Amino acid sequence: MNEIEFYNQNAIVNVDDVAFTFETAENPREFDKYKTVQDTLDWTNQEYQIDNYRVFPFGTNNDLDKVIKDVIQNNSISPGILTKKGQLLWGKGPQLYKEELVDNNLVRTWVQDKRVQTWLESWGYIDYLEKIKEDYSYIQACYTKFYLAKGARVGKPSIAKLEHVSPGEGRLATDIGARSYKPKYCIVTDWNFKRVASVTDYDVYALFDFQKPFEHRNAILYSNKYSFCSDYYTVPDLYGSLEWIRRSTAIPIILKALSKNSINLKYHVISPAKFWDKAKEELEKKATTSKPYTDKQLLDYKKNYLREISKVLSGAENTGKFWHSIKYVTIEGHKIFEEGWEIKEIKQNIKDFVTAQITISNQANRMVAAGVGMHPALGGAGESGRADSGSEQLYALKNYLLTGIDIPEAIVMKAVNYALKINFPEKELKLGFYHLPPQKEEDVTSSKRIKNQE
Structure with missing residues (x-):
């Protein structure tokens, strides 16, 4: 009897005399699960119309x-690297400061202000900043909703509070027919629906304008790192690493199949995503009101299809049989892309196979760290089998604090520092992340080491 275990788009198929791994390959034009042409990233030629x-x-x-969320959270190392990156940015946490020139050097003077601190705590600024920091770690952008205080009604306007808006719910927009394509609004809704035309429940907010902060009772600020030649949104640093992350995710599944019950993998079967998309469409067409389509129907269809493949791949009596499938051809300009089933035999040299998979995994881990701008010594993705030296970690941390903090902090703190300048202009205060300067172990006295350990 066939045993089939699914892991997202991958599966392990095990029968009496053969085992193989299965994965769903996306369109070769695509970079992971969204249909973005890799060599152009041209999102500005597309738009949706809602009312x-x-x-x-x-x-x-x-x-x-959603793609980035799914790819990252299914991986073993990427969440940890992004968490470490966020922790390094956070440091000892947010603190108020003033910028001053001391001997022609711009320095921060950290201050405490009870009035400002009371306002920050009134709307839960710590929880807000933790969410904004997390969004920035993933996509280098974040959304913030501004609320006006009731004092605006009596001629004393101010910002009452700030609120985090999930990147999965916010999209930039403008008016139909507007000459300028510059975004004017942020439309907030659940963007995980299948067809944009089905959207009926959504909220529209004007984009926050620091020059006119009290023009709207609520407004949304999209704070982001500019991406070269990208008009509206940031292209996340992770974009170029998504394929490496997927390779890293697939390897533990393959190694699990290799070690489970001492089975040896004989084949690796790759199917085109378009094949399953068409199968899903057919199942949806056959669905009725009394028996609507469910994802379980597609899963059952996959299992039955893989059982048919296993019949061809297994058994000595199948000598001479062959597997036939259809290739899908996509023509784009002068380029021709083919998608079809592939069955690759895995040579039964287990040691070399495992070594190759681990080598790929280690390289994938380093590429992921590089893709998110983290030194391997800080992200925990250094050379396999050795710990990074203390001096290597120290210099990596110093370099990060000197060059990797300012821009991320400015973007994460942009909304709250706007609000501070609007509400407390006379104080000239900003909010920033406080960091302790790194020290070599030999520079720390023994008494301080004991105190720190306690």
Whole structure:
């Protein structure tokens, strides 16, 4: 009897005399699960229309945030690297400061202000900043909603509070027919629906304008790192590392199959995503009101299909049989892309096979760290089998604090520092992340070491 275990788009198939791994390969034009042409990243030629609004999609399928979330959270190392990156940015936490020139050097003077601190705590600024920091770690962008205080009604306007808006819910937009394609609004809704035309429940907010902070009762600020030649959204640093992350994710599944019950993998079967998309469409067409389509139907279809493949691949009596499949051809300009089933035999040299998989995994881990701008010594993705030296970690940390903090902090703190300048202009205060200067172990006295350990 066939045993089939699914892991997202991958599976392990095990029968009496053969075992193979299975994965769903995306369109070769695509970079992971969204249909963005790799060599152009041209999202600005696409738009959606919702009522009287022109909505700019985040990724060609308008689901780049979901794609990154799924790819990262299924991986073993990427979440840890991004968490470490966020921790390094956070340091000892947010603190108020003033910028001053001392001997022609710009320095921060950290201060405490009870009035400002009371306002920050009144709307939970710590929780807000933790969410904003997390969004920035993943996509180098974040959304913040501004609320006006009731004092605006009596001529004393101020910002009452700030609120985090999930990147999965916010999209930039402008008016249909507007001459300028510059975004004017942020449309907030659940963007995980299948068809944009089905959207009926959404909220529209004007984009926050620091020059006119009290023009709207609520407004949203999209704070982001500019990406070269990208008009609206940031292209996340992770974009170029997604394929490496997927390779890293697939390897533990393959090694599990290799070690489970001492089975040896004989084949690796790759199927085109378009094949399953068409199968899903057919199942949806056959669905009725009394028996609507469910994802379980597609899963059962996959299992049955893999059982048919296993019949061809297994058994000595199948000598001479062959597997036939259809190739899908996509023509784009002068380029021709083919998608079809592939069955690759895995040579039964277990040691070399495992070594090759581990080598790929280690390289993938280092490429992921590089893709998110983290030195391997800080992200925990150094050379396999050795710990990074203390001096290497120390210099990596010093370099990060000197060059990797200012821009991320400015983007994460942009909304709250706008609010501080609006509400407390006379104080000239800003909010920033406090960091202790790194020290070599030999520079720390023994008494301080004992105190720190306690």
